[in-house]
Amino acid sequence: MLQKVRGTRDLFPHLSVVLKNTVKTFSEVAELRKYDYISVPTLELEKLYKRTLGEDSDIVMKEMFRIQGKELVLRPEGTAGVMRAYLSSFACAEPKRWYYHGSMFRHERPQSGRYREFYQFGVENIGSPTSPFLDVDLIYMARSCLLQLGLEFKLFLNYLGTTEQRKQYTAELTEYFSRNLEKLSYLSKERFRRKNPLRILDSKEPEDQELVQQAPLISTYTADTHFSLVQSTLRDLGILYEIDEKLVRGLDYYSHTCFEFKYGELTLIAGGRYDALAEQLESAATVPAVGWAAGIDRISSLLSPPPLHSVLGVVNIGNTHSFCLKLSENLRLQGIAVVYDPSMQFKKQLQFLSKEQPTHVIFIGEEELARNTVKVKNFSTQNQREIGIEDLLEDPSIVNKI
Ligand code: HAM
Numbered sequence: 001m002l003q004k005v006r007g008t009r010d011l012f013p014h015l016s017v018v019l020k021n022t023v024k025t026f027s028e029v030a031e032l033r034k035y036d037y038i039s040v041p042t043l044e045l046e047k048l049y050k051r052t053l054g055e056d057s058d059i060v061m062k063e064m065f066r067i068q069g070k071e072l073v074l075r076p077e078g079t080a081g082v083m084r085a086y087l088s089s090f091a092c093a094e095p096k097r098w099y100y101h102g103s104m105f106r107h108e109r110p111q112s113g114r115y116r117e118f119y120q121f122g123v124e125n126i127g128s129p130t131s132p133f134l135d136v137d138l139i140y141m142a143r144s145c146l147l148q149l150g151l152e153f154k155l156f157l158n159y160l161g162t163t164e165q166r167k168q169y170t171a172e173l174t175e176y177f178s179r180n181l182e183k184l185s186y187l188s189k190e191r192f193r194r195k196n197p198l199r200i201l202d203s204k205e206p207e208d209q210e211l212v213q214q215a216p217l218i219s220t221y222t223a224d225t226h227f228s229l230v231q232s233t234l235r236d237l238g239i240l241y242e243i244d245e246k247l248v249r250g251l252d253y254y255s256h257t258c259f260e261f262k263y264g265e266l267t268l269i270a271g272g273r274y275d276a277l278a279e280q281l282e283s284a285a286t287v288p289a290v291g292w293a294a295g296i297d298r299i300s301s302l303l304s305p306p307p308l309h310s311v312l313g314v315v316n317i318g319n320t321h322s323f324c325l326k327l328s329e330n331l332r333l334q335g336i337a338v339v340y341d342p343s344m345q346f347k348k349q350l351q352f353l354s355k356e357q358p359t360h361v362i363f364i365g366e367e368e369l370a371r372n373t374v375k376v377k378n379f380s381t382q383n384q385r386e387i388g389i390e391d392l393l394e395d396p397s398i399v400n401k402i
Contacts (some may be wrong), residue, residue, distance in 0.1 A: 005117025009297075018300045019119060022149065023101050026121040026294060027143045028245045030099040035123055038098040041082040046073045052080040054252030056128060056194035063106040065116075074105035078122045078293060079253070080082055083277050086126050086287070091283050095127040101296070107212070113266055113298045122271075122293035130275055130288040135257040136237070138290050142269045143239060145294065146360035150304055153261045153268060155240065157230070158247035160221030160255050163276055166198075169221040173197040180211050201246045217245050225357035230257050253277040259292070269294040312399065313358035313379075315349045317365035324364050327389070336396050353379075360399040362392075363381075378402045 004010060011019060027037070046066065053076075056182050075081055078100055082381040086096060108114055125140065128134055139155065146153050160166055174197050177184065181182060184192065185205035191220055192200065201212055204278035234241055241259075249258050249272060256270030271292025276373040316324040321342045328338040339356045341349060362374040374392065376399050377384040385402045392398060 002151070005116070006190065007110035009117070014305065015300070018303050018305055019045065019296055021306045022300045022303065023069070023119075023121055024298050025333050026101070026145050026296075027099065027147050029124055029141060029148060033097065033141060034153050035097040036124075038082065038087050038100050039102070040075075040078070040100065042075055043067070043072050044075050044084070046071045048080050048084055048281075049073065049076060050135065051098055052083070052251075052253050052277055053077070054196075056191075056196045058250055061194070064107055065105045065265070067258065076106045076392060077104055077251070078102070078120055079124060079251075079274065079291060080277070080281075082122070082124045082291075083126065083274075083287075083289065084281060085123045085126075086280060087281055089285050090127070093127045093287050095125075095189070097123070097125050099123045113295075113301065115297060119296040120293045122291060122292035122294050124289060126289040126291075127287055130226075130256070132226045132257070133233060135273055135290055136233045136239075138271065138292060139239065139259055140237065141232070142259075142271070142294070143187070145259060146299075149299065149303060150266065151263065151268070153263050154243040155158055155357045156247055156260045156262060157234075157241050158218070158226035158244055159222050159224075159230075160218065160248065160257050160258055160272070162255055163349050166218075166255070167224045169216070169218050170198060172216050172221075173200075176216055177211070183211055184208055199250065201248050202250060212246065218248070219245060221398060226256055253280060253363060257290070263298075266298055267295070268299050269398060309337055310360075310400075311337040311339060311356065311358045312396075313353040313356060313361040314338055315346065315353065315361055315363050316340075316342065320364045320366060320369055323369060327364065327393075330393055331396055334393075334396055362399075376402050 045359045049060050049064065064076055082098060084099060090096060099122065103117050104120050105117050107116055110116060125134060125138060177192050177197050177200060181189065181192065185207045186202065187205055188200045188203050188208050200208065201215060203212060247258060247260060251273040254272045255274060255275050258271035260267045261269040269292050273290040275288045277289060314328050316325050324340055325342060328340045331338050339358060340354055344352060358379055361377045361379060368374055372389050373386045374389060375384060375386050383402050387398060
């Protein structure tokens with residue numbers, strides 16, 4: 001038998017219903033803020049990510065799925081593609097609020113909560129002026145999504161400053177790690193060799209921890225009012241946060257505020273400001289932007305299935321198939337879920353319905369039809385009553401009285 005590709009998942013209905021509900025909750029939160037849905041391609045040019053995430057980022061170095069012989073890749077994230085789309089159509093810094101969702105692809109070592117194909121929901125606020133209050137609003141939105149889903153989380157913040165400030169800090173980090181190169185793990189030596197000392201701060205390798213703890217702090221280079229305002233506004237809103245100076249994010253396009261919402265060690269939502277990304281894509285205009293993306297697979301794994309909507313079952317007794325098909329469809333047109341499988345005999349239909357767990361079953365026999373009625377049985381109490389077809393169609397909730 002053929003196996004699925006490593007790091008991918010078949011989402012059978014008991015899982016996909018949770019994912020679908022998670023995306024629905026996120027979409028509703030975004031739409032209440034008048035964010036519009038945008039869909040961008042899954043295939044992009046490789047150079048889009050080389051320029052924006054950084055040639056030496058982990059994603060570009062070793063995690064992209066390349067299409068052989070072409071300069072195409074499966075998108076590892078959404079932000080760069082959304083900015084590319086924005087610049088191709090709205091070059092004059094017209095503010096846009098967009099949300100998107102879809103599969104992303106990274107060739108990472110698969111483990112629980114980490115897949116090679118995974119689903120993200122993201123929001124991007126592009127073209128509005130750089131503002132600490134807007135950064136907070138984006139954080140506020142992410143927090144609302146998690147609260148609506150009833151999840152616990154911790155918010156971690158850091159401030160990456162401007163490109164110039166980060167350059168100065170990177171120079172000091174380079175100097176610090178070069179003095180301690182021998183003590184670094186193999187992976188971190190690689191990061192150092194790729195001139196990427198900031199990423200060493202992200203290291204999970206045990207041998208790096210002491211050096212990382214004692215590394216110079218980014219805040220000595222980046223202290224400014226933008227971040228003070230982000231923090232004081234969060235406090236005004238009663239939003240708890242912790243500063244994590246080691247939170248540098250793995251992608252080159254971030255500047256200013258960056259943040260992560262975590263559940264234990266698991267990052268559920270991550271994002272930040274990326275004012276320099278448009279320039280990395282050779283935009284003539286400066287385009288400030290801020291956004292985040294949520295790991296829908298991870299978030300959904302913490303949730304239970306949403307409560308079932310009421311479902312009606314239909315059973316034909318004798319030759320009443322046409323009427324059953326019609327009645328089922330008319331009820332569905334009123335937004336009610338109806339299960340009816342006309343291929344089965346009476347007994348099989350009952351067995352089938354006991355698995356589907358409808359709240360009520362409607363029995364339709366020739367005798368009842370002659371009286372313009374149906375028999376309705378409450379599946380849990382087993383109470384039963386005959387009701388008029390017209391009454392049922394006029395107000396299907398009538399079954400709840402049985
Ligand atoms: P990211 O931190 O790379 O940021 O990914 C965002 C979220 O996607 C993570 O916090 C995590 O929940 C989920 N995620 C990432 N990799 C995997 C994986 N292999 N398996 C399962 N879930 C995963 C970005 O992608 C940025 N584009 C976020 C952003 C939007 N920044 C500004 N706007």
